[in-house]
Amino acid sequence: MDETQSKLLDAAGPIFAEPGYRAATVREICQQAGTNLAAISYHFGDKENFYVAAVQHAARGCMDRVPLPDFSGNETAEERLHLFVLTMLNRVAVDHDPAWHAQLLMREMVLPTRACAEFVRDYVRPMHDMLMSIVSELMPGESEQRRWLTAASIVGQCLHHRFGRAVMNELAGDSLVADISVDALARHITEFSLAAIGASASEADGRLTAVKKTRRRIDAASGELKFQKQRGSL
Amino acid sequence: MDETQSKLLDAAGPIFAEPGYRAATVREICQQAGTNLAAISYHFGDKENFYVAAVQHAARGCMDRVPLPDFSGNETAEERLHLFVLTMLNRVAVDHDPAWHAQLLMREMVLPTRACAEFVRDYVRPMHDMLMSIVSELMPGESEQRRWLTAASIVGQCLHHRFGRAVMNELAGDSLVADISVDALARHITEFSLAAIGASASEADGRLTAVKKTRRRIDAASGELKFQKQRGSL
DNA sequence: AAGTCTATCAAACGTTTGTTTGAAAGGAAC
DNA sequence: GTTCCTTTCAAACAAACGTTTGATAGACTT
Structure with a gap:
């Protein structure tokens, strides 16, 4: 797993979780992750694929924790x-x-x-x-x-x-x-x-x-x- | 209750309920209600107030039905x-x-x-x-x-x-x-x-x-x- | 050292968003 | 008939959105 991808997924979690998919903007996620605006499109294709990856990431984190x-x-x-x-x-x-x-x-x-x-x-x-x-x-x-x-x-x-x-x-x-x-x-x-x-x-x-x-x-x-x-x- | 407001609230329900507040557009709601685009702003001030009214409308409907x-x-x-x-x-x-x-x-x-x-x-x-x-x-x-x-x-x-x-x-x-x-x-x-x-x-x-x-x-x-x-x- | 592939960057793109505007229409009051 | 108020309408507004672009830098191969 790339480091940039990890940073993006970690930053995306709370933003996707709190106001929801539509309200979350790739700009805010990228800014929070400290990456460029184009990083999500480059690494995950588009916002929707990225969201699916974020859910899987959350599931893994939740299962690891408890x-x-x-x-x-x-x-x-x-x-x-x-x-x-x-x-x-x-x-x-x-x-x-x-x-x-x-x-x-x-x-x-x-x-x-x-x-x-x-x-x-x-x-x-x-x-x-x-x-x-x-x-x-x-x-x-x-x-x-x-x-x-x-x-x-x-x-x-x-x-x-x-x-x-x-x-x-x-x-x-x-x-x-x-x-x-x-x-x-x-x-x-x-x-x-x-x-x-x-x-x-x-x-x-x-x-x-x-x-x-x-x-x-x-x-x-x-x-x-x-x-x-x-x-x-x- | 104005008739236009009723039409708007009825049309807004399924659109707010299914894809959510952010994904729902005032254009689609107004088109579904058969009103002008400016109707929501005129009658309810803005989209957020309108959403609150839609929730109250849904609660009334649900209590009346059951x-x-x-x-x-x-x-x-x-x-x-x-x-x-x-x-x-x-x-x-x-x-x-x-x-x-x-x-x-x-x-x-x-x-x-x-x-x-x-x-x-x-x-x-x-x-x-x-x-x-x-x-x-x-x-x-x-x-x-x-x-x-x-x-x-x-x-x-x-x-x-x-x-x-x-x-x-x-x-x-x-x-x-x-x-x-x-x-x-x-x-x-x-x-x-x-x-x-x-x-x-x-x-x-x-x-x-x-x-x-x-x-x-x-x-x-x-x-x-x-x-x-x-x-x-x- | 030249070439190749990958990742990052700032900038811009075209769309869609909620909201506003000014004109037009419809009544009601006098 | 004139005035006043409410409602509707088409059009336009600025802002924000996801995505794309072309350039740049670095790492690795040959």
């Missing part, structure tokens, strides 16, 4: 679900140092473009497969559609704390009710879902040693985990 | 939750005749603009209050934050079938696993949430007469309830 947990094999399904939820929240709901990785990917999810298929294949599919295997183990004998719906319920709970953030902040006002740590959030979603499935949530709550280990690893890698306020513009 | 249920008072909390979920899904997850109402509002939710505060006040807040009262009745004695988290879990499940639709279609491929009716979806989310809360889901499932009545009313008002594929462009 990798999927690799289970040793002796965790219970409940523990694995808790770890999955925690990982997912750290990927999408938490603003890490460069916050635009997740922002750009979430934009791609709601407003899919040409980059969507690849995004699903590289980023979404692995998470989906992992969750489906956990859910299948938690509710054996159920139909595939019921497991699919259950997975959708779990994912929806996680994603809501990204997509609904602006509205929830507006809704909560000065109340501290929406101010909650990622760990508490993961615990709630896990217990909520386990109770819904019918498994014993309290049973899973007792032995979460593996969760604590991974949580520490994520904390160390990502530094600040607090939520940020966001207010967009037109 | 009004909140007015409970007679003798429904159980479980029935009320089921009705609420069904209403919410019909508002956000289903593409009605003019599909752009919900599209524009969901865009406003994820990418908030100046129109967000008013959108929350008029559209989101009433739904939130209703859900919170139901949840409070379902889990008495719990802290406000736990009720808030529970409400977020329920709302997140509903919204996911709008925000995650493109990705879920891509994920499901040719499989029919993601092809599900709104009624079945509402039933799943309601049972899932009731089980999570700890209330008896089967108890609520037995007597859903009020639900059936309202569902018929919604069906009659909205006609086609099937999901639509959507594939965006840059």
Whole structure:
């Protein structure tokens, strides 16, 4: 990977993520990257190809920063679900140092473009497969559609704390009710879902040693985990 | 309301909803509305004010089409939750005749603009209050934050079938696993949430007469309830 | 040392953008 | 019929956009 291309992709992320594709100008991106105006056309052909590359770049960055947990094999399904939820929240709901990785990917999810298929294949599919295997183990004998719906319920709970953030902040006002740590959030979603499935949530709550280990690893890698306020513009 | 303004707002909805604010041109909107190019500047000042008006217009349209249920008072909390979920899904997850109402509002939710505060006040807040009262009745004695988290879990499940639709279609491929009716979806989310809360889901499932009545009313008002594929462009 | 390929640069290109302008048209009031 | 106010219209405006151009400099090959 050329150095100029890296600089362009890094500079493009926040600009594509914040005001969107159309509002982002190649002039601003190039200026931010410290390159010439013609650099994008030269290296990527045109703006649209460059955007697709930026989405892939964001997906790689997001996966590198918060990798999927690799289970040793002796965790219970409940523990694995808790770890999955925690990982997912750290990927999408938490603003890490460069916050635009997740922002750009979430934009791609709601407003899919040409980059969507690849995004699903590289980023979404692995998470989906992992969750489906956990859910299948938690509710054996159920139909595939019921497991699919259950997975959708779990994912929806996680994603809501990204997509609904602006509205929830507006809704909560000065109340501290929406101010909650990622760990508490993961615990709630896990217990909520386990109770819904019918498994014993309290049973899973007792032995979460593996969760604590991974949580520490994520904390160390990502530094600040607090939520940020966001207010967009037109 | 002037007739020209109505025509402009109606024409603007799908154009603002589909490619977004920046990509929408006043020329195309005016041409679609059959008005002169200067009409938007004349009646609304500038494009940004006009966009805010379009969002308000969409919110009114969406609330008129799928009004909140007015409970007679003798429904159980479980029935009320089921009705609420069904209403919410019909508002956000289903593409009605003019599909752009919900599209524009969901865009406003994820990418908030100046129109967000008013959108929350008029559209989101009433739904939130209703859900919170139901949840409070379902889990008495719990802290406000736990009720808030529970409400977020329920709302997140509903919204996911709008925000995650493109990705879920891509994920499901040719499989029919993601092809599900709104009624079945509402039933799943309601049972899932009731089980999570700890209330008896089967108890609520037995007597859903009020639900059936309202569902018929919604069906009659909205006609086609099937999901639509959507594939965006840059 | 001459030739070749690649990357960068300032400048300019043609288009499209939101907005403004001044004239023209339509009523309502008197 | 004259005046006044609102609305519509075609035309033009300046600004910003993505992209292209031709020149320049450097690195590598022969």
